[in-house]
Amino acid sequence: xxxxxxxxxxxxxxxxxxxxxxYGTELASRWQHIFGAQPADGAGGAAxxxxxxxxxxxxxxxxxxxxxxPGNVHAGQRFSLQAVPRxxxxxxxxxxxxxxxxxxxxxxxxxxxxxxxxxxRAIYDGRLTLIWAA
Amino acid sequence: MNHxxxxxTLTVTPEAIRAYAELTDDFNPIxxxxxxxxxxxxxxxxxxxxxxxxxxxxxxxxxxxxxxFEALELDIRFVKxxxxxxxxxxxxxxxxxxxWRVWVRGDDGADRLNGTVRLNTSNAEGA
Numbered sequence: 001x002x003x004x005x006x007x008x009x010x011x012x013x014x015x016x017x018x019x020x021x022x023y024g025t026e027l028a029s030r031w032q033h034i035f036g037a038q039p040a041d042g043a044g045g046a047a048x049x050x051x052x053x054x055x056x057x058x059x060x061x062x063x064x065x066x067x068x069x070p071g072n073v074h075a076g077q078r079f080s081l082q083a084v085p086r087x088x089x090x091x092x093x094x095x096x097x098x099x100x101x102x103x104x105x106x107x108x109x110x111x112x113x114x115x116x117x118x119x120x121r122a123i124y125d126g127r128l129t130l131i132w133a134a
Numbered sequence: 135m136n137h138x139x140x141x142x143t144l145t146v147t148p149e150a151i152r153a154y155a156e157l158t159d160d161f162n163p164i165x166x167x168x169x170x171x172x173x174x175x176x177x178x179x180x181x182x183x184x185x186x187x188x189x190x191x192x193x194x195x196x197x198x199x200x201x202x203f204e205a206l207e208l209d210i211r212f213v214k215x216x217x218x219x220x221x222x223x224x225x226x227x228x229x230x231x232x233x234w235r236v237w238v239r240g241d242d243g244a245d246r247l248n249g250t251v252r253l254n255t256s257n258a259e260g261a
Contacts, residue, residue: 027157030153030156030157031157031188033153034144034150034153034154034157034185034188035144035188035189035192041192042191042192042195045195045200046195046199046200046202046203047191047192047194047195047200047203049203050191050203050206051187051188051191054184054187054188054191055157055158055184057184058158058159058160058182058184059158059159062158062159062160063159068162070162070163070164070170071162071163071164071170071174072162072164073164073175073176074182074183074184074212075211075212076210076211076212077183077184077187077208077209077210077211077212078207078208078209078210079187079207079208080205080206080207080208081203081205081206081207081208082205083205084203
């Protein structure tokens with residue numbers, strides 16, 4: 001197993017990798033288990049699909065930026081939803097490093113995740129602000 | 135014209151955190167390992183931040199239906215950790231046409247996240 005990615009490893013401006021994930025029934029049922037399985041909860045509709053876009057962002061970040069030191073903290077989030085993913089659609093996400101900065105002895109890293117669906121249609125553009133643990 | 139979002143609520147149980155970890159593939163021990171989390175700056179287990187974002191989506195859905203998600207832009211900060219046992223409420227108030235000041239709050243009424251969301255749909259004009 002390789003060593004965890006540390007603050008020093010991040011290169012602002014660099015693409016870190018890609019992740020492919022399908023909006024399948026397993027992800028949908030897991031979301032519904034937490035947030036509700038009725039149409040009034042948004043199940044099977046746009047609330048679920050928009051959540052799956054956020055899930056895609058997290059799975060892409062965690063899949064690409066690995067292994068990580070334990071204890072990182074998600075401090076902030078910008079998220080532009082351009083279209084909701086469709087059930088069964090494969091979403092390709094590109095993960096890149098925007099910036100890194102030491103502030104008050106905390107290691108801040110900003111990552112960008114850009115998700116696109118079938119035919120390259122834009123799904124989301126997410127920016128995670130993380131406090132890196134090491 | 136509504137000036138406040140319809141709310142959405144969620145009680146944060148260990149089971150919900152475990153299920154959200156499986157949904158996102160995020161098994162950071164700060165969410166799942168009480169002993170590890172106690173030794174961090176968080177001082178204990180915290181829920182995943184994006185769990186609250188999903189709850190905010192439900193508040194938007196309750197307020198505007200599927201139209202809310204034609205296109206939107208969210209900009210938020212996670213300002214206070216979410217702990218096991220808390221019941222979260224997501225909501226917001228109109229700030230400008232199409233723009234909403236949004237939050238997720240705990241039982242104590244303090245924000246856990248806050249920021250803005252801009253909805254690019256004619257059905258979500260707000261103030």
